Amino acid sequence: MRAGLEPLVTGATFAAATVFRDSCVRHQGGGPAEFSMSLSGASVDAVVRRGKFLWFVLRADTAPPLALSAHLGMSGQFRSFGGQAPAPHTHCRARLALTRHGELLTVDFLDQRTFGYLHVEPLVPTSDGGPGGQGSPLPLLPRSVAHIARDALDPGADSARAHKALRKGNRAIKSVLLDQTTVSGIGNIYADEALWFAGIHPLRSADSLTPADSARLLASARDVMARALAQGGTSFDALYVNVNGESGYFSRDLAAYGRFGAPCFRCGTIILKSTVGGRASHWCPTCQREPRSRTTGTRATGRASQES
DNA sequence: AGTAGCACCTGATTGC
DNA sequence: TGCAATCAGGTGCTAC
Numbered sequence: 001m002r003a004g005l006e007p008l009v010t011g012a013t014f015a016a017a018t019v020f021r022d023s024c025v026r027h028q029g030g031g032p033a034e035f036s037m038s039l040s041g042a043s044v045d046a047v048v049r050r051g052k053f054l055w056f057v058l059r060a061d062t063a064p065p066l067a068l069s070a071h072l073g074m075s076g077q078f079r080s081f082g083g084q085a086p087a088p089h090t091h092c093r094a095r096l097a098l099t100r101h102g103e104l105l106t107v108d109f110l111d112q113r114t115f116g117y118l119h120v121e122p123l124v125p126t127s128d129g130g131p132g133g134q135g136s137p138l139p140l141l142p143r144s145v146a147h148i149a150r151d152a153l154d155p156g157a158d159s160a161r162a163h164k165a166l167r168k169g170n171r172a173i174k175s176v177l178l179d180q181t182t183v184s185g186i187g188n189i190y191a192d193e194a195l196w197f198a199g200i201h202p203l204r205s206a207d208s209l210t211p212a213d214s215a216r217l218l219a220s221a222r223d224v225m226a227r228a229l230a231q232g233g234t235s236f237d238a239l240y241v242n243v244n245g246e247s248g249y250f251s252r253d254l255a256a257y258g259r260f261g262a263p264c265f266r267c268g269t270i271i272l273k274s275t276v277g278g279r280a281s282h283w284c285p286t287c288q289r290e291p292r293s294r295t296t297g298t299r300a301t302g303r304a305s306q307e308s
Numbered sequence: 309a310g311t312a313g314c315a316c317c318t319g320a321t322t323g324c
Numbered sequence: 325t326g327c328a329a330t331c332a333g334g335t336g337c338t339a340c
Contacts, residue, residue: 023317052334074334075318091318114317115334171311180335188333234333237320257333278313280332 001078002049002135004243008080009047009056009107012100014039024093024111027069027119027144038120039068039096048136050154051184053145057123057138064122069142073115075239081106094118112239119144128158151185152221153229163214167206174202175277177221186221189234189257192282194221196256201288202276208291227253256282 017039019025019032028035043059048067056068070076079089085106088095093114096107109118123140128150141148149165150157165182166173176182177191186194195202197220200213209217228234232248236258241247251258255265260273264284273282 071335073317074332112318113332113334169310175311178334190333236333240333279334 001072001243002047002054005054005056005078005080005107006047006135008105008243009044009098009100011044012098012105013041013043014096015099015104016040016097018095018097019093020088020095021093021114023114024109024117025119027117027121035118035120038066042066042068044068044098046135046137049151050141050145051148051151051180052187053142053148053184055142055145057136058120064124065138065140066120067123067142068118068120069144070109070118071116073111073113073117075113076109076111076116077239077241078243079108079110079241079245080243081108148180149182149184152183152218153185153225157183159218162218163211166214166218167209167211170205170207172202172276173200173204173206173209173217174279174281176206177217178277178279183218183221185225188279188281189254190221190224190228192257193224193255195288196282196284197224199287201291202281202283204291256284258282 017036019035022032025032025035044056045059046057048055048057052071054070054072058066058068082103082105085095085108088108089110091110091112092108093111094109096109098105098107109116121143123138124143124146126139126141127146129139149162162183166176169176174191174195177186177194178188192202194217198213198217200209200217228248228250231250231253232242232246233240234250234254235241235247236251256271259271260282262271263269264271264287267284267286269284269286271282272285273280275281
């Protein structure tokens with residue numbers, strides 16, 4: 001999504017912003033009026049991503065500099081239209097009108113499940129140093145992204161630090177992968193895929209991983225995310241499309257997620273499904289062996305009954 | 309301090 | 325055909 005937006009909006013200027021559902025700007029203290037006012041006349045210098053957080057860096061004529069931050073939640077999309085835009089879709093929560101080289105550009109924010117949001121907020125110095133994230137020209141992050149760790153694919157990520165963070169605590173390793181303050185960008189699908197590739201059971205406690213385990217796991221996560229990115233993401237239906245409304249193709253290549261009851265591609269064992277930390281989880285009981293109870297004698301937390 | 313659980317929503321699908 | 329229950333790719337707050 002970031003890569004699709006960047007060439008369209010870099011150098012463009014916001015002319016107007018219309019909010020169709022107030023809750024999509026719920027993090028904007030002054031509501032829709034403040035949101036529209038903050039954007040009006042602002043130009044876009046860059047489009048940056050860190051994990052699942054995306055932001056448009058606004059030209060810095062203010063102190064502190066500002067960004068238009070976005071999170072797509074579960075079902076958010078951006079759709080762009082050049083020239084005359086069609087009537088807004090039922091799920092269109094906000095419409096952004098921009099101009100560039102005298103041309104009109106419309107960017108709609110659609111979101112069926114309304115977990116996504118937009119807001120204009122200050123950019124602050126990063127706590128982890130270096131560039132703000134992919135696409136960023138500045139060592140700054142939106143205030144609401146300051147607590148998010150670097151992306152698994154961020155070339156500037158400190159992998160020694162990531163390995164250490166990944167192996168901390170006794171939570172299920174899958175829960176740690178989903179915790180965006182450890183390593184960001186890994187969601188429920190890519191967590192299951194990374195664990196399958198690395199041969200690690202989702203309920204293994206994080207502190208039971210060896211350094212070799214965590215290295216293999218992070219490498220698997222990077223690999224699956226890079227392959228998904230090259231195919232335009234993981235689309236199951238019309239809810240997950242790019243800025244032109246087109247689907248990605250990675251769902252064809254999933255090895256674990258959504259394959260409950262089907263044979264493992266490595267060993268043929270039937271893939272199981274259960275919940276870990278409240279999230280649907282899929283794994284091969286042969287390639288990803290069940291953790292034995294730990295030295296404390298307690299059972300793995302979050303263990304749930306398996307579906308038959 | 310760290311973590312589990314729930315709240316926040318809409319809509320498609322499944323089962324009765 | 326209708327209605328209720330269930331499920332969905334995320335995050336952050338609250339209560340333990």
